[in-house]
Amino acid sequence: MRIPISALIGLTLTGMFLFVAIFAQWLAPYAVGDSSGAQWEGMSATHWLGTDTIGRDILSRLIFGAQITIFVALASSILSFSLGAFLGFTAAVQGGWIDQGLSRLVDLVMAVPSLIIALVVLTIMSPNLIVLILIMGLLDSTRVFRLSRAVAADIAVMDYVEAARLRGEKGTWVIFREILPNALSPLVAEFGLRFIFAVLFISTLSFLGLGIQPPLTDWGGMLQENKIGITQGKSAALLPAFAILSLAISVNLVADWILTRTSSLKGGRGG
Amino acid sequence: MADDTLLAMKGLVIEATSYPPGEPPKNVTLVHGVDLTLKRGKVLGLIGESGAGKSTIGLSAMSFGRGGVRLTGGTIHLNGREIRLADAKALRSLRGREVTYVSQSAIASFNPAKQIMEQVIETSLSHGLMQKPEAEARARALFRKLGLPNPDTIGSRYPHQVSGGQLQRCMTAMALCPKPDLVIFDEPTTALDVTTQIDVLAAIKEAIRDTQVAALYITHDLAVVAQVADEIMVLRHGRMVELGETGQIITAPREDYTKALVSVRGIEHQEKPPSAPILQVQNVTARYRGTNFDVLKNISVELPPGQTLAVVGESGSGKSTLARAITGLLPPTSGRMVFNGRTLSPNLAGRTKDDLREIQMIYQMADTAMNPRQTVGTIIGRPLEFYFGLKGAERDRRVQDLLDHIEMGKGFADRYPAELSGGQKQRVCIARALAANPKLIICDEVTSALDPLVADGILKLLLNLQAEANVAYLFITHDLATVRAISDKIAVMFKGAVVRYGQKSDVLEPPFDDYTDLLLSSVPEMEVGWLEKVIAHRKMESAGN
Numbered sequence: 001m002r003i004p005i006s007a008l009i010g011l012t013l014t015g016m017f018l019f020v021a022i023f024a025q026w027l028a029p030y031a032v033g034d035s036s037g038a039q040w041e042g043m044s045a046t047h048w049l050g051t052d053t054i055g056r057d058i059l060s061r062l063i064f065g066a067q068i069t070i071f072v073a074l075a076s077s078i079l080s081f082s083l084g085a086f087l088g089f090t091a092a093v094q095g096g097w098i099d100q101g102l103s104r105l106v107d108l109v110m111a112v113p114s115l116i117i118a119l120v121v122l123t124i125m126s127p128n129l130i131v132l133i134l135i136m137g138l139l140d141s142t143r144v145f146r147l148s149r150a151v152a153a154d155i156a157v158m159d160y161v162e163a164a165r166l167r168g169e170k171g172t173w174v175i176f177r178e179i180l181p182n183a184l185s186p187l188v189a190e191f192g193l194r195f196i197f198a199v200l201f202i203s204t205l206s207f208l209g210l211g212i213q214p215p216l217t218d219w220g221g222m223l224q225e226n227k228i229g230i231t232q233g234k235s236a237a238l239l240p241a242f243a244i245l246s247l248a249i250s251v252n253l254v255a256d257w258i259l260t261r262t263s264s265l266k267g268g269r270g271g
Numbered sequence: 272m273a274d275d276t277l278l279a280m281k282g283l284v285i286e287a288t289s290y291p292p293g294e295p296p297k298n299v300t301l302v303h304g305v306d307l308t309l310k311r312g313k314v315l316g317l318i319g320e321s322g323a324g325k326s327t328i329g330l331s332a333m334s335f336g337r338g339g340v341r342l343t344g345g346t347i348h349l350n351g352r353e354i355r356l357a358d359a360k361a362l363r364s365l366r367g368r369e370v371t372y373v374s375q376s377a378i379a380s381f382n383p384a385k386q387i388m389e390q391v392i393e394t395s396l397s398h399g400l401m402q403k404p405e406a407e408a409r410a411r412a413l414f415r416k417l418g419l420p421n422p423d424t425i426g427s428r429y430p431h432q433v434s435g436g437q438l439q440r441c442m443t444a445m446a447l448c449p450k451p452d453l454v455i456f457d458e459p460t461t462a463l464d465v466t467t468q469i470d471v472l473a474a475i476k477e478a479i480r481d482t483q484v485a486a487l488y489i490t491h492d493l494a495v496v497a498q499v500a501d502e503i504m505v506l507r508h509g510r511m512v513e514l515g516e517t518g519q520i521i522t523a524p525r526e527d528y529t530k531a532l533v534s535v536r537g538i539e540h541q542e543k544p545p546s547a548p549i550l551q552v553q554n555v556t557a558r559y560r561g562t563n564f565d566v567l568k569n570i571s572v573e574l575p576p577g578q579t580l581a582v583v584g585e586s587g588s589g590k591s592t593l594a595r596a597i598t599g600l601l602p603p604t605s606g607r608m609v610f611n612g613r614t615l616s617p618n619l620a621g622r623t624k625d626d627l628r629e630i631q632m633i634y635q636m637a638d639t640a641m642n643p644r645q646t647v648g649t650i651i652g653r654p655l656e657f658y659f660g661l662k663g664a665e666r667d668r669r670v671q672d673l674l675d676h677i678e679m680g681k682g683f684a685d686r687y688p689a690e691l692s693g694g695q696k697q698r699v700c701i702a703r704a705l706a707a708n709p710k711l712i713i714c715d716e717v718t719s720a721l722d723p724l725v726a727d728g729i730l731k732l733l734l735n736l737q738a739e740a741n742v743a744y745l746f747i748t749h750d751l752a753t754v755r756a757i758s759d760k761i762a763v764m765f766k767g768a769v770v771r772y773g774q775k776s777d778v779l780e781p782p783f784d785d786y787t788d789l790l791l792s793s794v795p796e797m798e799v800g801w802l803e804k805v806i807a808h809r810k811m812e813s814a815g816n
Contacts, residue, residue, distance in 0.1 A: 167707075
């Protein structure tokens with residue numbers, strides 16, 4: 001199997017980000033809250049990427065930020081997929097009032113912008129990690145629901161699903177053994193995209209001060225802390241922005257590759 | 272080259288790139304050096320099973336290959352010019368002017384957003400052959416010649432407003448409108464009902480005769496091509512098997528493969544005597560939810576154990592709906608169904624596991640009837656596990672047992688459906704049904720999607736299995752040759768009602784009602800001149816007109 005160069009770049013970068021996130025404790029030269037230098041220090045041997053608004057090492061904070069950002073985004077994506085896909089499949093298979101009820105509920109949630117719902121909920125509740133993951137996962141699951149329901153509705157009318165029903169199979173067999181294996185490829189590609197949106201979402205929340213709270217840090221939070229530096233020509237705010245950008249692009253490249261690979265399995269041209 | 276030679280192919284080689292799942296793309300040769308000559312005004316029939324290369328050769332007559340198909344060798348001369356290597360501009364002026372094409376599915380070929388007339392005259396106008404009024408007049412004349420109702424106004428309709436058979440004739444008019452030298456007919460009647468097929472076939476034949484156009488007529492049905500072709504070329508695996516005059520191919524085929532094609536449907540089946548039924552359908556009436564139209568009207572049929580009830584009729588007659596009612600997918604609005612002495616619950620949810628197990632179903636499209644992500648072992652093994660609780664080695668042994676029964680042998684249990692041929696797929700579906708140890712199997716058009724020789728094998732297998740396991744079949748089909756081959760009882764359906772029902776010998780014995788007569792007389796026979804006879808004999812308009 002030949003992997004196209006764009007996918008190779010995506011895989012390498014994504015792998016690097018994951019490696020850094022997992023081994024942050026060992027890789028980071030300084031502790032996350034350690035004011036080891038002066039304010040707005042430039043790049044040097046002691047502080048490779050310089051220091052931030054209160055003299056903390058930016059590289060170390062980027063590394064710890066990667067851990068938090070990726071962890072929260074991954075956890076909420078997993079939550080949104082488990083919930084959204086299960087409910088979407090159920091709606092497609094059961095039909096009737098279950099489908100109607102779930103679909104209208106999802107319409108209702110999607111009618112209000114996610115950010116506004118998140119802001120309201122997070123102002124009322126204390127924004128700890130669990131609440132963040134839950135709110136992001138729940139909001140995103142509506143989009144996964146839409147996709148899984150559409151994919152499953154196509155599969156649910158196939159003769160082999162009817163054959164399973166005529167055999168007397170329960171809903172769980174139909175969902176997990178007949179539909180899920182055939183719906184997996186579009187869902188895996190979608191997972192990559194939703195993960196990116198989760199990264200952007202948590203960064204946005206943190207930038208607005210409602211996401212990750214100190215002493216923990218993430219990229220959106222770093223952007224917020226250092227944004228004043230931009231006016232003074234300091235690069236400190238640009239570095240986390242660049243990290244968000246490159247993570248989004250690399251995951252996107254992988255997702256694209258998975259999508260073309262799986263669609264070529266269905267008879268399209270290999271590429 | 273003689274003057275009256277229109278098309279001459281020499282050593283034609285056609286290749287394509289295939290993309291087998293999970294493997295790198297590879298080149299396959301579809302046509303291995305075929306020679307073909309067609310004189311002006313003559314009709315050559317190309318016949319063969321799917322994959323024989325007949326459509327590929329047909330399209331190469333306008334130097335065209337479908338996606339990924341390349342014409343890599345040999346020469347194609349049309350009107351004395353070599354066209355295989357012709358440039359795009361030359362091809363553009365050739366296609367739709369000298370050569371036109373009639374495809375299998377008219378419904379898929381017409382643009383649903385445009386009126387028929389606009390599409391029929393489009394090529395004539397774009398090639399600058401005629402002015403609009405002239406082209407429209409010619410189209411109307413062709414509509415009349417092709418026997419379309421209201422030839423003067425039908426052109427202003429949209430494709431969905433006419434029937435399938437009529438649309439197929441509109442497409443023939445489209446192909447004939449620019450006065451081409453050659454028309455390629457690619458299975459033009461295959462998708463039509465048997466009674467409609469006759470109309471279209473007769474219309475095409477007359478139009479070919481009147482316009483003196485030459486034609487390549489592609490089909491898998493030897494009896495059909497025998498009605499229109501002057502010569503027949505038999506193809507197999509991209510090679511020519513036999514070429515001859517139509518009469519010679521039908522009556523005195525030389526090659527074994529042609530002989531097999533001619534004698535297909537040679538199955539003889541002795542009708543079993545009437546006995547006490549295992550399935551009774553009593554006054555069943557049904558309609559789909561949200562409609563106010565009965566798709567089944569007061570149906571009563573009975574089926575004894577170990578026998579076959581054939582349900583015949585055209586598309587839309589309610590045959591498959593009857594199957595849905597019996598399986599519980601469509602609960603009847605009135606009437607009842609008794610199976611093996613117990614009344615069946617009208618809907619699926621109310622049926623016991625034994626009810627479900629004892630009534631199995633086999634579908635028309637084996638492709639979609641099997642989960643592409645399950646192995647043959649899982650597909651056949653699941654009913655064993657589900658109904659009988661078989662597990663592990665015991666289950667695997669029984670799966671192999673069933674595979675032996677359907678004459679497939681070892682090494683298939685680990686394969687996926689994509690790795691099987693069409694006939695093998697249908698066999699696996701039969702094994703899945705048998706695994707439940709059923710008393711009744713509903714066969715919904717199980718052989719319609721298969722090539723004649725493969726279909727024959729499936730029918731023989733079904734008959735053998737019936738003799739062995741004493742299972743009853745409710746056999747839904749539109750193909751009367753199949754009905755003759757396997758049934759004990761027959762129910763003829765028309766517009767949701769059973770119009771004729773009884774033992775096979777009674778149903779197929781005159782006097783007939785008008786519909787049964789129409790249906791029976793419409794089955795093409797391997798006989799030159801049969802088409803004219805049957806048209807003269809008809810008493811009733813086909814449903815498609």
